[in-house]
Amino acid sequence: xxxxxxxxxxSGSAPPAETIPRPDTPAAPKPLAAQRVLPLRxxxxxxxxxxxxxxxxxxxxxxxxxxxxxxDRFRYWFLRPTVLDGLLVTLxxxxxSAVLGLLGGILIALGRLSGSPxxxxxxxxxxxxxxxxxxxxxxxFLYNFSALYQTLSLxxxxxxxxxxxxxxxxxxxxxxAVVGLSLNEAAYASEVVRGGxxxxxxxxxxxxxxxxxxxxxxxxxxxxPQALRSITPNYVNQLIGLIKGTSLVFYVSLLDLFxxxxxxxxxxxxxxxxxxxxxxxxxxxxxxxxxxxxxYVERYFARGATRTLPPTPLQKLRTGxxxxxERARREAAV
Numbered sequence: 001x002x003x004x005x006x007x008x009x010x011s012g013s014a015p016p017a018e019t020i021p022r023p024d025t026p027a028a029p030k031p032l033a034a035q036r037v038l039p040l041r042x043x044x045x046x047x048x049x050x051x052x053x054x055x056x057x058x059x060x061x062x063x064x065x066x067x068x069x070x071x072d073r074f075r076y077w078f079l080r081p082t083v084l085d086g087l088l089v090t091l092x093x094x095x096x097s098a099v100l101g102l103l104g105g106i107l108i109a110l111g112r113l114s115g116s117p118x119x120x121x122x123x124x125x126x127x128x129x130x131x132x133x134x135x136x137x138x139x140x141f142l143y144n145f146s147a148l149y150q151t152l153s154l155x156x157x158x159x160x161x162x163x164x165x166x167x168x169x170x171x172x173x174x175x176x177a178v179v180g181l182s183l184n185e186a187a188y189a190s191e192v193v194r195g196g197x198x199x200x201x202x203x204x205x206x207x208x209x210x211x212x213x214x215x216x217x218x219x220x221x222x223x224x225p226q227a228l229r230s231i232t233p234n235y236v237n238q239l240i241g242l243i244k245g246t247s248l249v250f251y252v253s254l255l256d257l258f259x260x261x262x263x264x265x266x267x268x269x270x271x272x273x274x275x276x277x278x279x280x281x282x283x284x285x286x287x288x289x290x291x292x293x294x295x296y297v298e299r300y301f302a303r304g305a306t307r308t309l310p311p312t313p314l315q316k317l318r319t320g321x322x323x324x325x326e327r328a329r330r331e332a333a334v
Contacts (some may be wrong), residue, residue, distance in 0.1 A: 073274040087257045093256060097185055101185025123190070141246055151164055185238065205223065250262060
């Protein structure tokens with residue numbers, strides 16, 4: 001019988017079994033070719049960056065080339081003794097008011113958290129009052145306080161006085177400025193401190209109480225150090241506002257930085273713009289210095305709360321330079 005057409009029959013022997021490929025045997029994987037990972041393109045970001053750079057360049061060009069700013073007069077006034085004396089007064093008022101305001105804020109915050117209803121009520125009224133009244137009104141009221149009370153006494157209510165003070169001698173321009181700013185600052189600092197204390201986990205309070213520690217020790221050693229992580233950035237904002245708020249002491253006859261500039265501007269009307277620029281630059285320097293201190297204080301109190309501390313600006317600069325060198329080395333090798 002003849003074989004069907006199209007089918008070839010080999011007369012030789014069948015191939016060995018090991019040479020017949022099995023359909024279930026996976027094919028050998030092909031070697032992976034090295035491919036360069038390309039970053040995702042973001043055209044919108046580049047467009048916005050270009051627009052911002054153009055605007056910054058235009059603003060800088062306008063500041064440098066506009067004769068209205070009188071940069072030669074700015075250089076003349078920047079380190080004048082009158083301006084530096086006003087700057088020293090600003091630093092003194094800020095330092096005293098910041099310390100007294102923070103101490104007062106801690107006491108008021110503890111009063112708000114106290115179990116005594118009288119302390120809670122008095123602390124709340126104090127905070128409500130001084131946060132409601134403008135600072136300039138407080139300063140002017142204290143400046144004219146001697147017209148209402150010539151003497152101040154300490155003694156038994158409705159009874160004899162043990163100590164008497166002449167208010168007109170105590171109320172110097174510096175004292176009025178420091179007291180007014182401290183009273184106002186304490187009201188805001190109390191809320192910052194109270195918020196920081198409330199941010200501490202309740203388990204920390206319970207653990208400290210379970211150890212039988214005194215209340216003062218619990219607060220100073222356990223609660224308050226943890227609350228400082230939350231208090232620091234918020235109070236630094238208050239401190240920056242305090243630095244700028246010292247410009248109001250000019251209205252109580254104290255020549256701070258702004259008062260000195262204002263006085264020189266009245267004497268030399270043609271230099272009012274460069275004098276205002278002098279005050280602006282000095283305020284920028286002061287607030288920048290406070291921001292630098294804030295960074296290192298926050299970094300200090302972050303120990304133990306974060307796995308890795310945030311790098312300092314110098315560390316960031318070293319890391320950036322090292323990355324640039326490595327990238328340049330890789331590109332040179334390619």
